[in-house]
Every structure is written in C-alpha cells, then in structure tokens.
Amino acid sequence: MTDAAIEITGLKKTYAPSAKSPAKVALDGVDLTVPAGSIFGLLGPNGAGKSTMINIMAGLVLKSAGNVKIWGFDQDVNPRQSRAAIGVMPQELVLDPFFTPRGALDVQAGLWGVPKSQRRTMELLDLVGLADKADAYARSLSGGMRRRLLLAKALVHSPRVLVLDEPTAGVDIELRNMLWRNVRRLNEQGTTIILTTHYLEEAQEMCDEIAIIDQGRVITRDTTANLVGRVGAKTLVVTPDGPAQIPALPEGVSVSERPGGTLAFGYDARVMGAGTVLDAIRAGGMRIADVRTEEADLEDVFLQLTSKAREPSSAA
Numbered sequence: 001m002t003d004a005a006i007e008i009t010g011l012k013k014t015y016a017p018s019a020k021s022p023a024k025v026a027l028d029g030v031d032l033t034v035p036a037g038s039i040f041g042l043l044g045p046n047g048a049g050k051s052t053m054i055n056i057m058a059g060l061v062l063k064s065a066g067n068v069k070i071w072g073f074d075q076d077v078n079p080r081q082s083r084a085a086i087g088v089m090p091q092e093l094v095l096d097p098f099f100t101p102r103g104a105l106d107v108q109a110g111l112w113g114v115p116k117s118q119r120r121t122m123e124l125l126d127l128v129g130l131a132d133k134a135d136a137y138a139r140s141l142s143g144g145m146r147r148r149l150l151l152a153k154a155l156v157h158s159p160r161v162l163v164l165d166e167p168t169a170g171v172d173i174e175l176r177n178m179l180w181r182n183v184r185r186l187n188e189q190g191t192t193i194i195l196t197t198h199y200l201e202e203a204q205e206m207c208d209e210i211a212i213i214d215q216g217r218v219i220t221r222d223t224t225a226n227l228v229g230r231v232g233a234k235t236l237v238v239t240p241d242g243p244a245q246i247p248a249l250p251e252g253v254s255v256s257e258r259p260g261g262t263l264a265f266g267y268d269a270r271v272m273g274a275g276t277v278l279d280a281i282r283a284g285g286m287r288i289a290d291v292r293t294e295e296a297d298l299e300d301v302f303l304q305l306t307s308k309a310r311e312p313s314s315a316a
C-alpha cells in the first residue's frame with residue numbers, strides 16, 4: 001500500500017511545432033500528489049492541460065520533463081507496472097463497432113494479459129448495467145451505453161487508479177446517477193478516482209480534494225470544503241412585501257434584481273454577517289415578505305481563481 005496514488009513532480013510537456021501551429025507548452029512544471037483512496041477532482045478551463053496530464057499518466061503521451069509515479073511505480077523505471085496501475089475512461093466514445101460488449105472486454109483483457117480464469121467480463125458488464133447487452137453489436141448501443149462500456153473497459157485489469165475524463169459530458173441524469181453510484185462503490189472498494197469535469201457542482205459533491213489547473217500549472221489544491229470556504233461570497237435573497245426602494249447599503253454590498261421581483265444582496269461573509277445587511281435593508285424602509293441566504297459554491301471559487309491567474313500582477 002502506498003500513501004500516494006499519484007506523485008507528479010516538475011512535469012512539463014511542450015507539443016512540437018507543426019506546419020500549422022508553433023510549439024505549445026501544455027504543462028509548465030506541475031507538482032501534484034493524489035492521496036491513495038481519494039476521489040480527486042482535476043479541474044481547469046478548456047486548454048488548461050488536463051487531458052495532457054491524464055494522457056501522460058496513462059503512458060499515451062510522452063512528457064518533456066519531470067517525474068510521474070503511479071501507485072509508487074516510476075514511469076521511467078517500471079513502465080509496465082506503472083501503466084497497469086491506472087485505467088482511463090476517455091472522453092471520446094472510441095469503440096470498435098464490430099465488437100460486442102463481451103468481445104470488447106475480452107480483447108481488452110487480452111491486451112492487458114489478464115488470464116482467462118481471472119477475467120471479470122460479466123461482473124464488469126453487470127456493474128455498468130450492460131449484462132443484457134453482452135452480445136449486442138457495439139454499433140447498436142446508445143451513446144450512454146457506449147460510455148458505460150468504456151468504463152467497464154477501463155476496469156478490466158483492476159487498476160488501483162481510475163481516471164474519468166469528463167465522464168458525464170452530455171449524458172442524462174439517470175446515467176449520471178448510475179455512473180456516480182458505480183464510482184462511489186469502486187472507491188469504497190479501494191480504487192482511487194481521478195475525475196475531470198466541467199460540471200462544478202458535480203465535482204463539489206463527489207470529490208474529497210480538488211486541484212485547479214490553468215495554463216499548464218496547478219494554481220491551487222485543497223480539500224473541497226476548504227476551497228469552497230475560501231470564498232466568503234454569500235447572497236441574501238429578499239422578496240419585498242410590496243413595491244420596494246433599494247436602500248442605502250453598507251460598503252461592499254451589491255444588489256441585483258432577479259426574475260420574479262426578488263432582490264439579491266451580495267456580501268462577503270468574512271467581513272459582515274447577514275444581520276448587518278438585513279438591518280440596512282430594513283432601515284431603508286423595505287418590508288420583507290421572505291428572505292433566504294445562498295452560499296458560495298465551487299463555481300465562485302473556480303471563477304475567482306482562474307481569472308486571478310490571468311491577472312498580470314499574479315503572473316510573477
């Protein structure tokens with residue numbers, strides 16, 4: 001057992017120039033440790049370098065510099081063990097249309113050298129809810145079913161670390177819930193999960209820890225709770241009782257109108273409490289029919305951090 005499922009130090013990747021585009025620095029010195037047993041979120045805007053990092057971890061893209069250890073195996077020293085410790089469910093629906101799900105898993109297991117007696121073909125098809133499609137042609141599977149088959153394929157060699165690259169992009173709620181149930185179950189059984197997603201509320205709900213990467217660098221890494229707590233932004237949503245005048249507000253409080261006649265007062269909970277904002281609203285003569293607060297969420301944190309990373313002053 002190792003404490004770190006993944007240990008990345010000084011990882012750099014520059015894609016070579018082509019006739020159409022100049023050389024591109026995709027990873028610019030990444031240090032990252034993913035604790036064994038966690039569900040870890042890898043977030044970042046488009047083009048941040050997430051797929052490059054995943055592909056390097058999976059041994060699909062060659063790094064330019066740095067060190068990568070998967071489950072304690074150094075990629076350069078023990079390439080086979082390091083590759084065998086990780087399974088990737090890719091973003092694209094890449095499947096051979098002529099294979100049945102059973103056939104696809106058998107071929108994949110063969111590629112990994114899993115002996116026939118140790119193959120878990122039906123168990124995995126069952127896990128992803130495709131047992132009844134075991135012998136259907138892949139081309140007859142729906143998009144959601146293909147995605148589930150890709151998850152099963154990523155698991156045939158029982159990897160310690162499972163990487164899910166945008167697993168729920170464009171999938172319906174039912175499939176999304178099923179995927180998350182499976183992922184939680186795998187995690188409870190000891191698999192470390194690394195997840196990239198554009199759905200931040202999903203990352204907030206699923207991940208124990210999160211790294212945000214931007215422009216090829218890790219700009220922050222923390223527990224999800226700490227990250228969300230870092231942003232004090234809160235909103236007091238007030239439904240006025242009758243026509244309302246916007247009151248004079250303490251410094252730092254913003255106000256905007258929402259559909260349905262409610263008013264949203266934004267404030268920084270690290271600076272003042274909701275009572276101060278409410279007092280100011282009442283002092284302005286507004287009668288209140290209803291009031292509630294909204295917490296900051298991961299989206300606020302993400303936007304704040306990734307836009308900060310672009311400010312020239314923080315580039316130094």
Ligand SMILES: Nc1ncnc2c1ncn2[C@@H]1O[C@H](COP(=O)(O)OP(=O)(O)OP(=O)(O)O)[C@@H](O)[C@H]1O
Nearest residue numbers: 015024025026044045046047048049050051052053
């Ligand atoms: N094969 C390649 N050749 C040249 N440049 C590439 C290649 N693959 C990726 N890049 C560039 O490297 C940068 C990082 O891309 P990458 O796909 O790793 O980002 P990402 O964070 O996964 O983005 P997305 O969320 O859009 O998938 C981008 O600027 C991209 O254009």
